[in-house]
Amino acid sequence: MHQRVGESVAGVLFPRRCAGCGLGPWPFCDACQGEIRPLGPPWCERCGHPARESVAACANCPGSPLAGARAPFAYSGPIRAAVRRLKFSGWRDVAPALARAVVTMDLPPVDVVTWVPLARRRRAERGYDQARALARAIARELDLPARQLCRRTVSTSPQARRTIDERHVAMQGVFAPRGGVPDRVLLVDDVLTTGATLGACADALTAGGATFVYAVVAARSVRRLPHRGGPPALHASSGRAYPRSGPRPGLWLPGDPPR
Ligand SMILES: [Zn+2]
Ligand SMILES: [Zn+2]
Numbered sequence: 001m002h003q004r005v006g007e008s009v010a011g012v013l014f015p016r017r018c019a020g021c022g023l024g025p026w027p028f029c030d031a032c033q034g035e036i037r038p039l040g041p042p043w044c045e046r047c048g049h050p051a052r053e054s055v056a057a058c059a060n061c062p063g064s065p066l067a068g069a070r071a072p073f074a075y076s077g078p079i080r081a082a083v084r085r086l087k088f089s090g091w092r093d094v095a096p097a098l099a100r101a102v103v104t105m106d107l108p109p110v111d112v113v114t115w116v117p118l119a120r121r122r123r124a125e126r127g128y129d130q131a132r133a134l135a136r137a138i139a140r141e142l143d144l145p146a147r148q149l150c151r152r153t154v155s156t157s158p159q160a161r162r163t164i165d166e167r168h169v170a171m172q173g174v175f176a177p178r179g180g181v182p183d184r185v186l187l188v189d190d191v192l193t194t195g196a197t198l199g200a201c202a203d204a205l206t207a208g209g210a211t212f213v214y215a216v217v218a219a220r221s222v223r224r225l226p227h228r229g230g231p232p233a234l235h236a237s238s239g240r241a242y243p244r245s246g247p248r249p250g251l252w253l254p255g256d257p258p259r
Contacts, residue, residue, distance in 0.1 A: 020078025032078035062195020065202035075219035099137030135188035171200035177208025
C-alpha cells in the first residue's frame with residue numbers, strides 16, 4: 001500500500017527526463033529522489049500537516065466544509081519542480097505519476113472525483129487544466145468517475161501577494177456547483193497553500209448537495225519539516241509546536257534550492 005514514488009511509477013517507461021532536475025532519468029533521478037520529502041505521521045490527522053506529535057486538528061487546517069485533506073509530499077525541491085513542469089511546461093506525464101503517489105495514501109471512501117477548475121482565461125493560456133489532469137489520473141487509479149462539479153463564477157487575480165485572511169475573503173463566492181453533486185466527493189488540486197481555494201470549492205460542492213468533501217493535492221506547503229533521523233526537537237525561541245532539526249545542515253526549508 002505505501003510505496004515509494006520511485007517504485008510506484010517505475011513501470012512508466014517514457015523517454016522522459018527527471019521531473020525534478022530535468023537532467024536525470026524519469027521520473028526522479030537518485031539525487032532528486034533523495035530530496036523528496038514525503039509527508040506522514042506524526043501529523044495533523046485532519047489536514048496532514050507535519051506536527052511534532054499527531055493532533056486532531058491544527059492551525060494550518062483548511063476551512064470547515066472540508067472533512068480533511070492529504071498530500072503525499074511537501075511542496076519543495078524536486079516535487080515543486082515537477083508540479084511546475086506539469087503546470088507551466090506541459091509535462092503531462094507528471095500527472096499520472098503524482099496520482100499514483102496520491103492513491104497510495106489512506107483515503108476515505110468517495111463516490112466521485114472532481115477538481116478545482118482553473119479560470120477559463122488561464123486554461124486558454126496554458127492549453128489545459130493541471131488539476132483536471134491530476135483528478136482524471138486519480139479517478140482512473142481509484143476506478144471512479146471524474147466529473148467537473150463546480151465552476152468559477154468570477155476570475156480571480158493571483159493569490160501570491162495576499163495574506164491568508166485576504167485570500168479567504170477573495171475566494172468567497174468564486175465557485176458555484178455545476179450539475180447534481182454526489183454525496184461524497186474527492187476534491188483534487190495541484191498544491192495546497194492556505195486552503196482558501198479548496199475551502200471555497202468545498203462550499204460550492206456542499207451547496208450543490210455533497211455531504212462529505214475530502215481534499216487531496218499532489219503537494220502542500222509546510223512551514224518546517226521534521227528531520228528524518230533522530231527525535232525532533234522543539235524550536236525553543238519561537239514557541240511554536242513545529243519540529244526543528246538539530247544541526248543546521250539538516251534543516252531544509254521549502255523554497256531552498258535542492259541540495
Ligand atoms: Zn533529478
Ligand atoms: Zn491541520
